[in-house]
Amino acid sequence: MHPMVKPALRRAWRSLRCVQFGITPAHAVVLSPVDAGTGDLLSLLDGTRGTELLRAEARTLGLPDGHLEALLDRLAAAGLLADASAGRPGKSGVVDAALDPLRADLASLSVVHREPDRAVRKLAARRALRVQVRGAGRVGAMVAALLSAAGVGTVEVLDSGRVEPWETAPGGLPAETVGERRAAAARRLVRRWARGGTRAGPTGAAAGQGDGRGSPGLSLVVVTPRDGLGAYVPDPVPAGPWITTGTPHLYAGVLEATGTVGPLVLPGGTACAHCLQEELTDRDPVRPRLLAQWRSGAPHPLPACDLSLATAVAGLAAAHALAFLDGDLPASTGARWEVSLPLLEWRAERLRPHPDCPCGAARGAEGERASAAGRTQDTMAG
Ligand SMILES: [Zn+2]
Numbered sequence: 492m493h494p495m496v497k498p499a500l501r502r503a504w505r506s507l508r509c510v511q512f513g514i515t516p517a518h519a520v521v522l523s524p525v526d527a528g529t530g531d532l533l534s535l536l537d538g539t540r541g542t543e544l545l546r547a548e549a550r551t552l553g554l555p556d557g558h559l560e561a562l563l564d565r566l567a568a569a570g571l572l573a574d575a576s577a578g579r580p581g582k583s584g585v586v587d588a589a590l591d592p593l594r595a596d597l598a599s600l601s602v603v604h605r606e607p608d609r610a611v612r613k614l615a616a617r618r619a620l621r622v623q624v625r626g627a628g629r630v631g632a633m634v635a636a637l638l639s640a641a642g643v644g645t646v647e648v649l650d651s652g653r654v655e656p657w658e659t660a661p662g663g664l665p666a667e668t669v670g671e672r673r674a675a676a677a678r679r680l681v682r683r684w685a686r687g688g689t690r691a692g693p694t695g696a697a698a699g700q701g702d703g704r705g706s707p708g709l710s711l712v713v714v715t716p717r718d719g720l721g722a723y724v725p726d727p728v729p730a731g732p733w734i735t736t737g738t739p740h741l742y743a744g745v746l747e748a749t750g751t752v753g754p755l756v757l758p759g760g761t762a763c764a765h766c767l768q769e770e771l772t773d774r775d776p777v778r779p780r781l782l783a784q785w786r787s788g789a790p791h792p793l794p795a796c797d798l799s800l801a802t803a804v805a806g807l808a809a810a811h812a813l814a815f816l817d818g819d820l821p822a823s824t825g826a827r828w829e830v831s832l833p834l835l836e837w838r839a840e841r842l843r844p845h846p847d848c849p850c851g852a853a854r855g856a857e858g859e860r861a862s863a864a865g866r867t868q869d870t871m872a873g
Pocket residue numbers: 761762763764765766767844845848849850851852
């Protein structure tokens with residue numbers, strides 16, 4: 492091991508005996524008290540020295556035996572310790588040179604995860620994941636590119652038809668793909684951003700085809716329909732197989748001038764598309780009539796979609812997806828984040844599982860709600 496204080500966190504002394512690592516409240520840590528000898532030892536923890544050499548340096552500094560170990564324990568407990576040898580190309584570590592473009596992402600993961608080698612393992616684990624993105628419009632294509640670029644091993648994109656000029660975007664489908672089959676264009680985009688052997692996966696043609704339905708081994712489905720209606724008012728029918736197979740799925744899209752990220756549905760655990768539909772019908776009995784009209788006929792030929800809004804939605808959706816894939820439950824879990832032009836204030840709605848929904852999430856939520864009563868105020872979908 493080559494111990495180092497996580498280099499991603501900026502270091503500043505609050506006083507002679509108190510040092511702060513990191514700036515933002517979400518991840519900053521204060522270490523105190525720190526005596527002069529420990530301070531000197533801290534400055535040697537830059538990852539260039541192995542433990543043996545550090546022990547010798549500690550003796551040179553006049554520090555008692557065990558001082559280094561105690562400091563390392565303290566740093567580890569504070570989530571500040573990293574192992575420089577774990578992320579080195581060519582070492583037996585899991586990260587190789589092909590992942591060099593992800594160094595900044597690795598540094599970010601090191602801030603998020605406390606254990607010394609967790610960031611390296613999280614990043615490496617992404618290569619074994621298989622994610623399906625359904626819809627290759629502005630949002631979907633960009634989400635697929637981002638997941639591929641972030642090291643997700645297999646990114647499949649499902650869509651039909653051909654690329655329209657207004658679907659191209661920086662970071663998404665490039666201008667030269669206009670007129671090409673969407674699935675093929677998206678597949679090339681995924682390959683172009685692949686890190687360390689990302690595969691573009693088999694691309695099905697239309698949504699609803701055989702390999703698109705809750706196929707086994709999917710870590711996550713990201714639902715990004717070109718017409719944002721399917722993300723804003725999720726259709727329970729295509730979601731049925733994901734509920735049955737327990738496949739987590741995340742909705743994201745732009746509808747008219749509103750962008751949404753979420754809900755991330757954990758089947759049987761959080762509100763699903765069917766829950767949402769039941770809940771909204773309870774509150775507004777004409778809802779089914781409206782839905783039938785919104786969904787009738789062909790998809791909107793030219794859905795309104797602001798480029799910057801779509802980019803923001805795609806970026807946030809990919810970040811939520813990655814947080815989930817890395818083992819956390821992001822704020823979109825059972826909730827929807829929504830933002831509208833032109834004021835762009837993000838707001839969240841917690842989505843309540845419906846007791847009549849066969850997904851069963853409401854049964855699990857009962858106990859949770861009872862214990863949370865009085866502490867939180869649930870807001871429901873509007
Ligand atoms: Zn449900």
